[in-house]
Amino acid sequence: MIEELATTQEGDLVINVGPQHPSTHGVLHLVITMNGETIKKVEPHLGYIHRSIEKMCESLSFRQFIYVTSRMDYLSSHINNHGCALCVEKGLQIEVPARAQVIRVLMDELTRIASHVLWWGALAMDVGALTPFFHAFREREAINDIMEETCGARLTMNYMAPGGVMFDIHPNFQKRVHAFIELFKSKIDEYDELVTDNVIFKARMQGIGMLSYEDAISYGCSGPTARGSGVKCDIRKLYPYEIYNKLQFEEIIETGCDSYARYLVRMKEMRQSLSIIEQLIDNIPEGEFLAKTKAVLKLPKGEFYSKVETARGEFGVYIVSEGGTTPYRIKFRSPGFSNLSALDHMARGQKIGDLVAMMGSLDLVIPDIDR
Amino acid sequence: MWSLSDITNSIQNALNRAFNPTFATLTEMVIVGICVIGLFAVLGLILVIMERKVSAYMQVRLGPNRVGPKGMLQSLADTLKLLLKEGLTPDGADKFLFNLAPVIAMIAAMLLLAPIAFAKNFQIWDINIGVLFISAVSSISVISILMAGWASNNKYSLLGAMRSGAQIVSYELSAGLSVLSVVILVGSLKLSDIVQSQENGWWIFKGHIPMIISFVIFLVAVTAETNRAPFDLAEAESELTAGFHTEYSGMKFALFFLAEYVNVFIVCGVGATLFLGGWMPLHIGNWHGFNHVMDFIPSSIWFFGKTFFLIFVIMWFRWTFPRLRIDQLLNLEWKYLLPISMFNILLVTLMAIMGWHF
Numbered sequence: 001m002i003e004e005l006a007t008t009q010e011g012d013l014v015i016n017v018g019p020q021h022p023s024t025h026g027v028l029h030l031v032i033t034m035n036g037e038t039i040k041k042v043e044p045h046l047g048y049i050h051r052s053i054e055k056m057c058e059s060l061s062f063r064q065f066i067y068v069t070s071r072m073d074y075l076s077s078h079i080n081n082h083g084c085a086l087c088v089e090k091g092l093q094i095e096v097p098a099r100a101q102v103i104r105v106l107m108d109e110l111t112r113i114a115s116h117v118l119w120w121g122a123l124a125m126d127v128g129a130l131t132p133f134f135h136a137f138r139e140r141e142a143i144n145d146i147m148e149e150t151c152g153a154r155l156t157m158n159y160m161a162p163g164g165v166m167f168d169i170h171p172n173f174q175k176r177v178h179a180f181i182e183l184f185k186s187k188i189d190e191y192d193e194l195v196t197d198n199v200i201f202k203a204r205m206q207g208i209g210m211l212s213y214e215d216a217i218s219y220g221c222s223g224p225t226a227r228g229s230g231v232k233c234d235i236r237k238l239y240p241y242e243i244y245n246k247l248q249f250e251e252i253i254e255t256g257c258d259s260y261a262r263y264l265v266r267m268k269e270m271r272q273s274l275s276i277i278e279q280l281i282d283n284i285p286e287g288e289f290l291a292k293t294k295a296v297l298k299l300p301k302g303e304f305y306s307k308v309e310t311a312r313g314e315f316g317v318y319i320v321s322e323g324g325t326t327p328y329r330i331k332f333r334s335p336g337f338s339n340l341s342a343l344d345h346m347a348r349g350q351k352i353g354d355l356v357a358m359m360g361s362l363d364l365v366i367p368d369i370d371r
Numbered sequence: 372m373w374s375l376s377d378i379t380n381s382i383q384n385a386l387n388r389a390f391n392p393t394f395a396t397l398t399e400m401v402i403v404g405i406c407v408i409g410l411f412a413v414l415g416l417i418l419v420i421m422e423r424k425v426s427a428y429m430q431v432r433l434g435p436n437r438v439g440p441k442g443m444l445q446s447l448a449d450t451l452k453l454l455l456k457e458g459l460t461p462d463g464a465d466k467f468l469f470n471l472a473p474v475i476a477m478i479a480a481m482l483l484l485a486p487i488a489f490a491k492n493f494q495i496w497d498i499n500i501g502v503l504f505i506s507a508v509s510s511i512s513v514i515s516i517l518m519a520g521w522a523s524n525n526k527y528s529l530l531g532a533m534r535s536g537a538q539i540v541s542y543e544l545s546a547g548l549s550v551l552s553v554v555i556l557v558g559s560l561k562l563s564d565i566v567q568s569q570e571n572g573w574w575i576f577k578g579h580i581p582m583i584i585s586f587v588i589f590l591v592a593v594t595a596e597t598n599r600a601p602f603d604l605a606e607a608e609s610e611l612t613a614g615f616h617t618e619y620s621g622m623k624f625a626l627f628f629l630a631e632y633v634n635v636f637i638v639c640g641v642g643a644t645l646f647l648g649g650w651m652p653l654h655i656g657n658w659h660g661f662n663h664v665m666d667f668i669p670s671s672i673w674f675f676g677k678t679f680f681l682i683f684v685i686m687w688f689r690w691t692f693p694r695l696r697i698d699q700l701l702n703l704e705w706k707y708l709l710p711i712s713m714f715n716i717l718l719v720t721l722m723a724i725m726g727w728h729f
Contacts (some may be wrong), residue, residue: 015526023609037530037697126609128600128694134430194691200601201693352530353610353696 012040015352019048023126023356026366028340030355037351042344050370057330062088062297063162065327069317070156072334073368075115076310078107081160083308086241087317088162090306091299097288100164101242106177106280107147107159108308109273113184114143115311116270123263123360124195127204132195139187146176163291169284177281181274188270196267205260209346209358212257219345220338223313224269225362228262230255235309249276259361266363298325312336312363336368375671376492403495407484411477412450414636415629419446421679422632422686429690456621461524464618468522473619473626476515480633482508486562487640490650490671494563501562502554505641506547509596512634513539516598516605516615519627523618531614534697535605539596541704546592548712549585552578552719553645566649573648579727581718586646588712593638594685595700597631601692602700609694639681643674647681650674 013036018029027048033041053072057065066084070077082104089096096104121136144154149170151159159166195201211221216229226233234251236244252268254261299321307316313335320329339362347355382402386395420435420443427434435442460466486501488494498504513536520532554560556578557568568574574582595602606614616627643649650670654662695703721727 013526013530022612037534124693128603128607128609129692130426131430131690134432138431195693198693200695200699203699204693204696351696351698353604353607353694356610 017355023359024366025122025359025364028364028366028369030343032352032355034352037353039347039350039352039355042347042355044340044343046370048370049367051367053371054330054332058327061325062091062299062327065330066160066162067156067158069332070158071367072332072371073310073312073315073336073365074155075118075365076111076312076315077155077157078111078159079308079310080315081157082108083306083310083315083317085160085162086308087304087306087319088297088299091302091304091319091321092162092293092297094163094291094293096164096242097291098243098285099287100289100291102280102284103165103169103289104160105242105244105247106277106284107151107157107165109276110143110146110177111157112273112311113270113277114140114147116266116273117143119266119311119360119363120191120195123357123363124201126356126360127201129195129198129201132191135187135190135194139184142180142183146173146180149173149176161290162297163293164289166290168289174281174284177277181278181281184270184274188267188274192267196263202260204354204357205258205263205361206256207258207260208350208354209259209262209361210257211342211346215342215345216257219342221313221342222335222338223309223311223363224252224262224265225313225335225339225342227252228254228265228361229257233314235307235314239307241306241308247276247279249273259357262361296325298323299327307333310335312365312368313339332371334368334371336362336364336366340364340369375490375669379493407481407495410484411481411629411633415632416446416450418632418636418682419449419628421682422689425683425686426690429687450625453622453625458621458623459618461618463524465522465524468518469618470623472515472519472522473623473630475518476512476630477626479508479511479515480630480637482511483634483637487637488562488566488644488649489674490669493671497561497563500560502550502560502565502645505637506543506550509634509638510539510543512630515630519619520615523615525618527611527613527617528615531605531607531611531617534607535598535615537697538598538602538604538700541701542592542595542602542708545588545704545708545712546596548709548716549589549592550641550645552581552585552712552716555716555719555723556582562644562649566644566651569648569651571654573646573651573653575646578719579722581715581722582646584711584715585719586642588708588715589642589646590681590684591708592704593642594688595704597634597638597685599631599635599685600689601694603689603694604697604700607694635682635685636678639685640674640678642681643677647677648673649677 013034015032015034016029017032018024019027029045029048031043031045032039053068057068060068066081069080069084073080117136117140121133124132147157148154150173151157211229213230216226216231222233230253232251232253237251249272252265252272254265299319301321301323304319305316307314314333315335316333318331319327322328343358343362346358383399386398424434435445438444438448460469483505485496486498486504516535517532520528553565553574556574557565559565575586598605616624619627650673652665652668652673654665
């Protein structure tokens, strides 16, 4: 309150951006205090899409609660499911078959590309170029078709299960992924030509939304947002799960600390994900895709935590079990929430047009923030 | 060659035979007024469907394809919808100014149609200060935007209007200077004289590099002046939802929309007249056979062809580039375009004095 009095003055322009606004990409509500076009303060108001998912999970069994998390960060639903499945497997000490591990990683990386592609289009739309959005959706559609064939869903996949994956991959899967790799390799160069090297785009992104190394850590940022500030935080490298430690890929670190650095991290990550898929797609081992588990899962009494790297950053699942068939308490650590908290710090003193570009560079998914 | 002027001449003769001269002139005025309103509506419809088709082509979509053949009547259906919608006036708005703003936008756009030469001898008003008239009247449109933004009692509208004010006032300068370079070479402000001077070649070809620079600056400046992307800061959909016309609906919104498209047509028409020879056909030096064939294409087709080519270029800008920020926009004008166009004016003047142009 004291700080509020100190910064807000008579004649300041207070604008409500959202909950219905073209560039909040969801029902995020920002109360912006401005002096002319210059932002003095950004105050995010949350809760418009709060569904109390964590509470809901307490009444669902350990098999069921996984699929509610598809509705959190809907753009990386595979990876959310994966994190939950990992946590349950940790509690029950289930050994996941090699085939399932490879399929899981393949799906995760495809999801990461799909999510980043959508982000790329949405960011370009935020800075005023409408065309990239449609180009992005064209490629995302190809991934969605692959997913649809194997998982039966296009957005909320619900494919991971404790002990592996629900179904085996579709016979067409490898062929279609190969086709996608060929397609996407040329398209990602096209993306770079259209947007990355554009003079106006660079002018809009470079030096905007500065988030220093220290600030990125103290705000708890993760994923590409933190890696754009030089923080090494890729869970796939630091705490490898599944077969990530056997794969050849780089953790992308940019030290620009601005929106453009975060942009570059995601663009390069798409290429890395593509190379991971290339390494795995011809080497899917034969065997079981789902480990044999009991019909009713009962986690032993205790606390379990597992984390995965979603397209947005670190996604953590914390389960407290009392030994029953449902979790006693569940807490999700969603990357978007922490990343959003840095927005006020980044936006102060910048123009309102930049706020939109900054929000784009944070890659916010609102249901992930509100849960 | 057949020309639109044949029609106007026959109408004038018929009127003069039937009535006394005063009444004939009055009747002509009424006919012209109706034609301008008709042209205004038709241009709006054509340009909207054109923009939607161009954007669809660039965005791997089909665009409107349901109403009429290949969706060509879509904008007609949209207009009908907008006419039937309620024209809402917000409670806190200044009602008089709020309702006046779209009308002023439309009137300014209509006035600008007057001095444009659509075809050979086919011009509503060949005023002897045509270029000056265009620069003067086109500045009126900023008043309507400021009025709309202020009267809406909406913060988004206000921000959009203030941006637009700063933007149009600045870009008027370099647009004016680049137009002036043609005026210096021709020595007349009259649009028919300017077109006539390009009989042997268009100014963009005759005027060496300085005219090409002028042309490019003109294109950039008018894109900014008509509030089109990448300079669409007054609307800035992703920042200010819809900028100055956030609160407008129904026909009042449609008037702004129409005025924007007609303004695009007018600035492209002016660009075609000044730099690309207006209704003059393409002539190449001593190629008499080629020149003769070109003469067979009616002058109106030449004018509209060139204008629509420029409109396509401006649409191409819109669907390719990201939007600039307000300070970058003003930097571009005051730090780059204005000094360049001032230096360019000196070059053109030198060229005109020494007679270096063809």
